Amino acid sequence: MSDPALIALDWGTTNVRAALLDSHGAVLEERRGESGVGQFNTQQFEQQFETLTQGWPKVSAIAAGMIGSKQGWVEAPYLGVPCSTNQLSQSLVSFQNNGRDVTIVPGLKLDNGVRYDVMRGEETQLAGFLAHNKGFSGTVIMPGTHSKWVMLENEHIVDFRTYMTGEFFDAVSEHTILRHSVSDQSGPDTIFDQKVKELSGATGSIEGELFGLRARHLLEGCGEGRLRQELSALLIMAELRAGVLDGFALQKNVVVIGTDTLTVFYETALAALGHDSKRFKGTTLVWPALLNLAVKAKLIEGQAA
Amino acid sequence: MSDPALIALDWGTTNVRAALLDSHGAVLEERRGESGVGQFNTQQFEQQFETLTQGWPKVSAIAAGMIGSKQGWVEAPYLGVPCSTNQLSQSLVSFQNNGRDVTIVPGLKLDNGVRYDVMRGEETQLAGFLAHNKGFSGTVIMPGTHSKWVMLENEHIVDFRTYMTGEFFDAVSEHTILRHSVSDQSGPDTIFDQKVKELSGATGSIEGELFGLRARHLLEGCGEGRLRQELSALLIMAELRAGVLDGFALQKNVVVIGTDTLTVFYETALAALGHDSKRFKGTTLVWPALLNLAVKAKLIEGQAA
Numbered sequence: 001m002s003d004p005a006l007i008a009l010d011w012g013t014t015n016v017r018a019a020l021l022d023s024h025g026a027v028l029e030e031r032r033g034e035s036g037v038g039q040f041n042t043q044q045f046e047q048q049f050e051t052l053t054q055g056w057p058k059v060s061a062i063a064a065g066m067i068g069s070k071q072g073w074v075e076a077p078y079l080g081v082p083c084s085t086n087q088l089s090q091s092l093v094s095f096q097n098n099g100r101d102v103t104i105v106p107g108l109k110l111d112n113g114v115r116y117d118v119m120r121g122e123e124t125q126l127a128g129f130l131a132h133n134k135g136f137s138g139t140v141i142m143p144g145t146h147s148k149w150v151m152l153e154n155e156h157i158v159d160f161r162t163y164m165t166g167e168f169f170d171a172v173s174e175h176t177i178l179r180h181s182v183s184d185q186s187g188p189d190t191i192f193d194q195k196v197k198e199l200s201g202a203t204g205s206i207e208g209e210l211f212g213l214r215a216r217h218l219l220e221g222c223g224e225g226r227l228r229q230e231l232s233a234l235l236i237m238a239e240l241r242a243g244v245l246d247g248f249a250l251q252k253n254v255v256v257i258g259t260d261t262l263t264v265f266y267e268t269a270l271a272a273l274g275h276d277s278k279r280f281k282g283t284t285l286v287w288p289a290l291l292n293l294a295v296k297a298k299l300i301e302g303q304a305a
Numbered sequence: 306m307s308d309p310a311l312i313a314l315d316w317g318t319t320n321v322r323a324a325l326l327d328s329h330g331a332v333l334e335e336r337r338g339e340s341g342v343g344q345f346n347t348q349q350f351e352q353q354f355e356t357l358t359q360g361w362p363k364v365s366a367i368a369a370g371m372i373g374s375k376q377g378w379v380e381a382p383y384l385g386v387p388c389s390t391n392q393l394s395q396s397l398v399s400f401q402n403n404g405r406d407v408t409i410v411p412g413l414k415l416d417n418g419v420r421y422d423v424m425r426g427e428e429t430q431l432a433g434f435l436a437h438n439k440g441f442s443g444t445v446i447m448p449g450t451h452s453k454w455v456m457l458e459n460e461h462i463v464d465f466r467t468y469m470t471g472e473f474f475d476a477v478s479e480h481t482i483l484r485h486s487v488s489d490q491s492g493p494d495t496i497f498d499q500k501v502k503e504l505s506g507a508t509g510s511i512e513g514e515l516f517g518l519r520a521r522h523l524l525e526g527c528g529e530g531r532l533r534q535e536l537s538a539l540l541i542m543a544e545l546r547a548g549v550l551d552g553f554a555l556q557k558n559v560v561v562i563g564t565d566t567l568t569v570f571y572e573t574a575l576a577a578l579g580h581d582s583k584r585f586k587g588t589t590l591v592w593p594a595l596l597n598l599a600v601k602a603k604l605i606e607g608q609a610a
Binding site: 078109110111115116117118146161162163164165167168170171172174175176177178203204205206207208210211212215216218219220238239241242243245246247 | 420422551
C-alpha cells in the first residue's frame, strides 16, 4: 500500500462520499456525510469538509457533483459541449482551504440557442468510463432522477439530453390519481419484463396507458404491486422512445451507467427493443476518474489514463 | 315560463351544481354546493341533496358525474362502449329518496382485456353534444385534469382514451425540479402560441424538452412566466401526439369540449398542427343532456332530441 495521495469527493445534492486514495487509486479509507448543497453557507461547507477529512493527511482534494453549483461551496462554471476529458481537466476550479488545495470539477452545459441542458457529476463518471474505454463512440444512458443520455464520439462528449424519468415516477406515483393504485412495491420484476416486451411491439402512445393502470385497478382490482411495476415499465419505455426520437443510436455500443437495480431495468427494456447493452456501476467510476483528472491537471504526480 | 319539470345535478368530485328546469330545458334556478364524493356517507348525501333542492317542487331528479361512483351516493355501474345515447338512457339507476325519484347516469368503461379506461360525467356532455349534432362522426377532445378523447361514429361512442395532462401539469409544476422555474403565471398566451408552432415542426421528443426549461432558466435566467406557458404547450402537444399515435383522426370533424380557457389552448395547438376544430363549452351541454336523458327514460314527459 502506497502513501495517501489525494482526497476525492463525490458531493451530490443529498449525500457526500469522501475517499482517501493512494497514487494508484487504491481506496485507503472511505467516509460518508450530509451534502448541505442548497442549505450550507461557505463556512459550513468548510466545516463539513474538515469533518469529513479529519485525521487525513494534507493532500490535495478534488470534488465532483452539485458542490460546484451556485448553491454549492465554490461555483465551477459549466463547460460547454462538445468537450473532451482533457478539456474537462483544463477547466477545473481550484482554491485554497485551510492550507490545502481543493479543486472542483465543472458540470457540462448545452446551450446552442435552441436546446438547453446541464449535468453535474455525470461528467466525472463519463471521464471514468472513457479512461478505460479509449476511443469509444456510442450512446451512454445514465438512469436516475434525471436520466442523462450522452453521445460519445472519439473520446468527446458531443451531445446530451436529460429525461426526468425518476422524478416523473415519483411525482406521478405520489401526486396523481395513480397513487391509489401503485403504492404496493411487492410486485416481482417479471411483471416489468412482461410489460416492456408487450410495449416493444405496441404502436400506441405511452401517455394513453398511464390512466389505464388506474382504470384496470377500478374495474378488475388487480394487484397494486403489478401496477407499480407496469408504471416503471411505461416510464422507462417512454424514455427509450424519446431517446430514439432525439437521435440517439441504440443499434450498437450502448452503455448503461448507474446503480445495479436501475441499470438492470434499462438493460431489460433495451433488450425488449432488440438492443444489447453493457452495464457499469456509476459509483465505482468516480474515484478513478477524479484521480485521473487530478493527474491530468497536475494537481498530483502520476500517469494519466 | 312553464312549470318546473326536472331537477338536474352535475355532481362531480369537488363541486355540485343543481338546476331546476322546465320541460323545455329553461333554467328556473341554479345553485351550487360542496360535492362530498369520497367523504360523505349515504345519509350525508341525502342531506346534501335536500339542502340543494330546498323549496323546490317535488319533481324527479337526475344526476351525472362522480356521484354515481363507488365513493358516491348510489353506484351506477359503468356501461361498456361502444354504446349510444339511447343505451345510456336505458342504463340509468333510479331510487327513491324522501318520496322523490332520483336517477343517476352511469359512467362509461372500456374493458377489452387489453385496454382499460373509465369516464364519469363526460358521457353526459357527449349525450348533450350528440342531441344537437345528429349523425356526427369524428373525434371529441375533452381537456381537463384527465383529458378524454372520444371516437364518435353514427351517434355511438365507439372508443375513448384518457390522457392525464392536467394532472401531469400540476404534478410536474409543483413536485419536480421544474417547480423552481414555472411558478410565475404572468406569461402571455403568445408564448404558448409560439411554442406550439415551434413544436409542430419538430421531430424530437417532448420528454427531452421538459428538463430543458429548467436548464434554460439556470443558464439564461429567462422569465418564469414564459417557462410556465412553454410547459403548457409541451404537455398539450404531447397529448395531441399521443392521441394521433392512438388512432384518433384529426383531419376533420374535431370537436373540443371544455372550459373556454382550456379549449382555446387546444384549438391553438390543433391549428399549429394544421387541424381545424370547433369549441363547445362543456357545462352548457349538461342541463339539456340530462333533460333529454330524463325524457328518453320516461322519467318526465316531453319530446326527446
